Amino acid sequence: MPTEKCLQEIYAPHNACYGCGPANQRGLKVRSFVEGDLVVANWTPESHHEAFPGVLNGGIIGSILDCHCNWTAAWHLMQKQGVKTPPCTVTMEYHIKLRRPTPSDQPLSLQAWVEASTDDVASVRGELYAGGKLCDVCTGKFMAVKPGHPAYHRW
Template identity: 50%
Template sequence: MSEALQERYAPESICFGCGPANPEGLRLRSFPATGDGYEVEAEWTPGPNHRAFPGMINGGIIGALLDCQGNWCAAWYFMRTRGLDHPPVTVTAEYTVRLRKPTPSDAPVQLRARVAEAGERKVVVEADLLSGGECTATCSGTFVAIGERHPAHGSR
């Protein structure tokens, strides 16, 4: 897949973290990991406006990246396990970010997300943010597939 999941399935999304249609957003581009699983990978390059202090990425930016990566992992999981041609809209029910150490802002970071637990409507996703091959932040989140009556449904 040469297009990111966001570009292929939600090109009009204005999400701050991953929306292709948000020119002011982070524009995270997530891709299914190679293999048969439901993991999702991404690489993202910070800019000078993403810093908390000189040389380090802001923790809120890290949280937004991990949230979106987890959300797309959940959507990809539901799409694949349900045999759908388009992922259902998923939203974050809760997530916790652990900032293990400062993340340098002078190089790209890698994000990985994988399903840890799955139910019919929700999944728990574990995600990592790596800088220079070292894990600097982790996230655990619960993501829910929503129906058409949810306010976020029309966002993709």
Template identity: 65%
Template sequence: MRGDEPKSLQERYAPANSCWGCGPANSEGLRIRSFPKNGEVIAEWKPEPKYEAFPGVLNGGIIGTLLDCHCNWTAAYHLMNRAGSDHPPCTVTAEYAIKLLRPTPTDNAVSLSARIVDLTDDRATVEGTLSAGGKVCATCRGIFVAVKEGHPAFHRW
């Protein structure tokens, strides 16, 4: 992050988070940066060759991680807003399904977008997409749950 860039949800609310997919504190991780925009949460991420399944194509497991973390932050952000809180609850993935629709090229950044389709006090159903070159390459639908005291993830951010 440069000094003039806005902070992502991860940088603002969980700067010490070490998650491999979204943790700002994990120098070896993917370090996605998610931003609220017009009711959705968006991100851009630039693949490196080490994340390819084969030359020029992003690995499906990496795609799953990107969508899982991005959708989880979408859930946390919207649960925070629903509760009127100034900090998001720690959320975990209860379930998620990824559909790989076409090969995802690695020559340019991929775009992530996620939106809430159902929201209660402690859980959110989120749908997300990963696009490259203006084409949707993968979709995700997941349920993300705010954890309570005693859960191992409770104080992770």
């Protein structure tokens, strides 16, 4: 495991989200890192993540892209607002396009970036690659929540 801390470990070490929570022992543990204008991640599936032999389950694809894009939005909004911690963000909507079967027998790479934003909503595009080939695309909107929302201060 790399010694460099990801966004999730820095800003939400007690988060139990299934997709990206460092505190969820049974979760997927997506680890997102900032690289310039992109937020990137590497993730390696296991056989229990398969839809059928050799191919990753679509729900798992949706989960890892959703969480990775959500953290991309949170990082972007934090930078835009000039604050020291990211706002708690939630998914307003996301769409997954499964372009080709995603292999489950090799490491996957994700990249995401913000295409547009307001003060509290970021529109993000995320892409999932296997062996350098684009397999899946996510587009979505992610919103910073306010006091009173159940996700407020979850991080």
